[in-house]
Amino acid sequence: DKLKESKVYMRALFDYNPLDDKATPCQEAGLPFKPGDILQVVSQDDGTWWQAKKVGDSNLRAGLIPSKQFQERSFRLSRKDRQGSSGEANASEPGEPEFLTYEEVTRYQQRPNERPRLVVLIGSLGARINELKQKVIAENPHRYAVAVPHTTRPKKSHEKEGVEYHFVTKQAFDADAQNNKFIEYGEYKENQYGTSIEAIRSVQAKNKMCLVDVQPEALHTLRTGEFKPYVVFVKPRIPESRRRRSAATSPAGGEHGRITEEELQEMRQSAQQIEQQYGHLVDRVLIKEDSASACAELRGILERLEREAFWVPISWIR
Ligand code: 5GP
Numbered sequence: 001d002k003l004k005e006s007k008v009y010m011r012a013l014f015d016y017n018p019l020d021d022k023a024t025p026c027q028e029a030g031l032p033f034k035p036g037d038i039l040q041v042v043s044q045d046d047g048t049w050w051q052a053k054k055v056g057d058s059n060l061r062a063g064l065i066p067s068k069q070f071q072e073r074s075f076r077l078s079r080k081d082r083q084g085s086s087g088e089a090n091a092s093e094p095g096e097p098e099f100l101t102y103e104e105v106t107r108y109q110q111r112p113n114e115r116p117r118l119v120v121l122i123g124s125l126g127a128r129i130n131e132l133k134q135k136v137i138a139e140n141p142h143r144y145a146v147a148v149p150h151t152t153r154p155k156k157s158h159e160k161e162g163v164e165y166h167f168v169t170k171q172a173f174d175a176d177a178q179n180n181k182f183i184e185y186g187e188y189k190e191n192q193y194g195t196s197i198e199a200i201r202s203v204q205a206k207n208k209m210c211l212v213d214v215q216p217e218a219l220h221t222l223r224t225g226e227f228k229p230y231v232v233f234v235k236p237r238i239p240e241s242r243r244r245r246s247a248a249t250s251p252a253g254g255e256h257g258r259i260t261e262e263e264l265q266e267m268r269q270s271a272q273q274i275e276q277q278y279g280h281l282v283d284r285v286l287i288k289e290d291s292a293s294a295c296a297e298l299r300g301i302l303e304r305l306e307r308e309a310f311w312v313p314i315s316w317i318r
């Protein structure tokens with residue numbers, strides 16, 4: 001049976017270091033991994049310790065990793081410990097499993113007759129993802145498009161229904177919001193704005209790749225087999241410390257103008273928070289030096305998305 005190698009692949013959703021693991025039967029035999037690593041599970045014969053290899057690793061020998069069941073148990077126990085001292089519950093996000101252990105994945109390549117994958121941009125403070133999205137689309141409007149948002153504000157004379165916006169009444173907007181038709185919505189100068197799921201579908205129906213920039217919470221709605229979102233996290237490059245940069249040489253200085261140490265700290269925190277909360281849902285991190293290079297990099301990512309195979313949750317394909 002050992003000859004039949006398992007074809008089970010898992011995306012790791014947590015950080016594992018066998019040297020910190022008191023439960024492992026053998027620290028030297030353990031396989032360390034980081035969230036986002038793809039693991040080929042070569043044996044699940046043992047219910048507690050699986051044998052796995054890291055995809056892309058030159059090391060051909062399999063190592064031990066905790067099984068999904070065992071890791072869930074460990075998480076449950078350590079949560080109980082924490083609750084014992086703080087009494088605080090650790091609620092999981094809607095649509096997410098209770099414990100982030102592994103997600104079974106498979107290779108997926110978009111076929112020419114299939115609808116293009118949705119591209120979701122999320123960004124931390126200072127990333128300016130809307131601008132990035134607009135630029136990349138403007139360069140290639142026949143291939144890429146935005147989902148046309150809804151708004152309750154009056155149409156301006158140069159605007160056309162269905163081009164800049166879908167112009168709707170407040171009642172219609174509220175009804176759509178009530179019925180969960182929007183992936184996100186918000187208010188600006190007493191008018192409401194929102195992007196509907198239908199608006200994404202209508203871009204995909206034209207066989208164009210739809211780019212959305214959203215608050216990361218929207219990922220829970222968008223991560224479905226229908227959209228097969230490819231998630232790009234755009235993070236501005238943030239200089240280490242103010243003292244060590246000069247306005248002339250620092251890319252962040254050039255991109256953001258004069259920024260205070262406090263603002264830099266807020267940018268770091270914003271990036272860190274997204275990483276911690278949503279890092280496991282991110283397919284690609286784009287470090288933004290400046291607008292032009294970030295655009296070029298995003299363009300490259302989109303081109304590869306149409307040509308190459310990527311790992312996606314197996315539940316999207318079945
Ligand atoms: P304008 O009325 O000038 O076209 O847009 C004003 C503002 O509305 C934009 O700068 C943006 O902040 C907001 N807005 C436009 N589309 C959307 C959307 O789909 N969702 C949300 N939450 N805000 C939007």
